Amino acid sequence: MTEIELLNKIKTAKINRALGVFILIFGLMVLVAIAFTETFVQQMTDLVAGMVLILIGGGMFWKSQMNLVQLSTKNKSL
Amino acid sequence: MLAGIDYFIVIAYIVGMLLLGLYFKKFVNTSEDYFLGGKSLPFWAIGMSIVVSDIGALDFVGVSGQAYRYGVSVGNFDWVGSVPAMLLAAFIFIPYFWRGGMYTIPEYLGRRYNKSVRTIASATWILFFALDLGVLFWASAVLLNVLMGWPIWISILSTAGVVGLYTYFGGITAVIMTDVVQMIIMFVGGFALVFLGLHAVGGWENMVEKISTMGPEYQSHFDIIQPSDTTSPFPWTGILFGLTFVMANAYMIGNQSIVQRCLTAKNEWHAKASMIFGSALKMFIPILVLFPGLMAVVVHPDLADGDQALPMMIKSILPPGLVGLMFAAFFAGLMSSVDSLLNSTATLFTKDIYEPFIKKGASDKHYLKVGQITTLILLIFGVATSPISSDFPGIYVAIQTFMSYFQGPLFAILLLGIFWKRTTQWGGLSALIIGIAFAVFLNVFKEHFFHIEDPFLYISWWSFLVGFVINIVVSLCTKKHSEKELQGLVFNAKIVTENTSI
Numbered sequence: 264m265t266e267i268e269l270l271n272k273i274k275t276a277k278i279n280r281a282l283g284v285f286i287l288i289f290g291l292m293v294l295v296a297i298a299f300t301e302t303f304v305q306q307m308t309d310l311v312a313g314m315v316l317i318l319i320g321g322g323m324f325w326k327s328q329m330n331l332v333q334l335s336t337k338n339k340s341l
Numbered sequence: 342m343l344a345g346i347d348y349f350i351v352i353a354y355i356v357g358m359l360l361l362g363l364y365f366k367k368f369v370n371t372s373e374d375y376f377l378g379g380k381s382l383p384f385w386a387i388g389m390s391i392v393v394s395d396i397g398a399l400d401f402v403g404v405s406g407q408a409y410r411y412g413v414s415v416g417n418f419d420w421v422g423s424v425p426a427m428l429l430a431a432f433i434f435i436p437y438f439w440r441g442g443m444y445t446i447p448e449y450l451g452r453r454y455n456k457s458v459r460t461i462a463s464a465t466w467i468l469f470f471a472l473d474l475g476v477l478f479w480a481s482a483v484l485l486n487v488l489m490g491w492p493i494w495i496s497i498l499s500t501a502g503v504v505g506l507y508t509y510f511g512g513i514t515a516v517i518m519t520d521v522v523q524m525i526i527m528f529v530g531g532f533a534l535v536f537l538g539l540h541a542v543g544g545w546e547n548m549v550e551k552i553s554t555m556g557p558e559y560q561s562h563f564d565i566i567q568p569s570d571t572t573s574p575f576p577w578t579g580i581l582f583g584l585t586f587v588m589a590n591a592y593m594i595g596n597q598s599i600v601q602r603c604l605t606a607k608n609e610w611h612a613k614a615s616m617i618f619g620s621a622l623k624m625f626i627p628i629l630v631l632f633p634g635l636m637a638v639v640v641h642p643d644l645a646d647g648d649q650a651l652p653m654m655i656k657s658i659l660p661p662g663l664v665g666l667m668f669a670a671f672f673a674g675l676m677s678s679v680d681s682l683l684n685s686t687a688t689l690f691t692k693d694i695y696e697p698f699i700k701k702g703a704s705d706k707h708y709l710k711v712g713q714i715t716t717l718i719l720l721i722f723g724v725a726t727s728p729i730s731s732d733f734p735g736i737y738v739a740i741q742t743f744m745s746y747f748q749g750p751l752f753a754i755l756l757l758g759i760f761w762k763r764t765t766q767w768g769g770l771s772a773l774i775i776g777i778a779f780a781v782f783l784n785v786f787k788e789h790f791f792h793i794e795d796p797f798l799y800i801s802w803w804s805f806l807v808g809f810v811i812n813i814v815v816s817l818c819t820k821k822h823s824e825k826e827l828q829g830l831v832f833n834a835k836i837v838t839e840n841t842s843i
Contacts, residue, residue, distance in 0.1 A: 292349075292350055292353065292662065296662020304540060309663060319525055
């Protein structure tokens with residue numbers, strides 16, 4: 264892997280990490296909103312929607328964080 | 342007006358978008374970073390961004406409204422009106438543009454035909470995009486005014502401040518990545534709305550039965566193909582010839598704000614895959630935007646304006662939290678449309694007007710600065726012209742309609758330019774000018790030629806056909822290009838990567 268390719272991968276990982284955090288926070292907000300709902304169906308919808316956002320955001324954050332650790336090690340060794 | 346948790350979510354979304362957009366500033370060092378994201382973006386992000394740019398907030402509301410009025414036939418715009426064109430773009434056109442290292446569609450037209458074609462095409466896009474900006478700023482302000490109770494001018498300035506800052510600093514990377522967030526939230530909220538909507542109307546079959554018995558005007562609500570003599574704007578002839586053959590292709594292949602996204606891909610595979618992934622996502626859009634419109638027929642049967650269908654469904658069906666999230670996605674849809682226009686117009690001006698006519702051969706930093714300053718000027722222009730929308734409420738439809746008239750002739754010269762070596766610079770130029778003039782003529786005298794209320798699909802088809810024929814006739818009468826001049830610009834030839842002279 265060339266240095267440019269490595270830097271591009273680091274850039275992508277940083278972008279994904281930022282997106283992951285953003286989506287994760289919104290997932291948490293939707294979960295908090297369950298407290299303001301009235302019916303069971305609404306609570307379940309908020310729960311599922313919030314969990315989906317948390318899974319997507321959390322997944323993006325975790326994957327990109329792992330990538331960043333690996334890529335930073337490679338970058339130092341170059 | 343929103344309240345409590347939903348209000349908080351909308352505010353958090355706006356602030357979060359600003360911070361996220363500003364974060365991308367650190368990835369912009371050259372003009373290529375600013376206009377093409379350093380050619381390093383992955384297909385999934387570009388695919389999502391294409392879908393979000395295509396279906397902005399105004400379209401979201403508009404399509405639901407049309408589903409409320411005319412039924413499922415409006416879904417044609419996202420199925421036959423998008424998917425085949427996106428696949429054609431992915432496999433035929435995008436690889437040529439990407440390998441050619443192009444920034445704009447007019448740049449290709451300039452290389453294939455001549456400088457005049459490039460300038461006319463570019464100037465027309467710039468004009469339309471700049472006019473659209475004011476309309477979108479006004480629409481954003483009205484949305485914020487209704488939801489949050491903010492005064493109109495505060496709403497306009499805050500929208501311009503947020504979008505302007507992240508587009509000015511982050512360039513197209515910020516534009517695309519903020520679209521990714523918007524798409525995920527729009528899909529999650531949209532599916533939640535469909536699920537709860539179906540629950541409210543007692544299931545799909547119950548909804549079909551109820552709508553079918555509501556009166557004669559609802560008889561064809563579930564016919565995806567409408568007869569050619571229908572009074573709705575979607576007869577099958579218009580859908581097939583105007584939409585599938587012309588407008589869809591012109592939009593997916595010839596629209597700068599769409600194609601520019603594919604040019605940001607890290608390699609040719611990602612450029613192609615972005616369109617294919619986008620087309621897969623597009624197939625879900627009718628479910629998200631069309632179904633709520635249909636459900637609103639049952640839940641809110643007496644709406645005076647069909648465009649109220651979606652906002653009313655969101656308000657009455659979604660639970661707290663998701664209401665805020667969906668309205669935030671609406672607002673983000675408007676922001677996405679504005680940031681796309683800002684960045685694409687800056688690219689068109691810098692690459693097609695400034696670089697060839699005002700200052701050739703300047704440093705890369707200079708062009709980066711020009712792009713940023715153009716973004717700033719456009720922002721000010723958009724804010725200054727936004728009140729026009731309040732004086733002329735039909736201006737958005739008028740701009741969109743005229744834009745569609747330009748797309749027929751543009752697609753005719755793009756198609757012949759790629760597939761027919763014999764087409765010449767004079768053929769392309771005359772086809773563009775006469776095609777646009779013919780579209781304007783048909784629009785002015787539309788009552789004499791068409792019996793439907795808005796014949797834009799037919800006008801696109803006929804202006805495309807006239808442009809196509811004119812291009813062939815004039816090309817056959819004028820001197821053809823040499824093989825060397827066509828190198829890398831026509832089908833089956835390899836595209837040259839350096840900037841050849843026009």
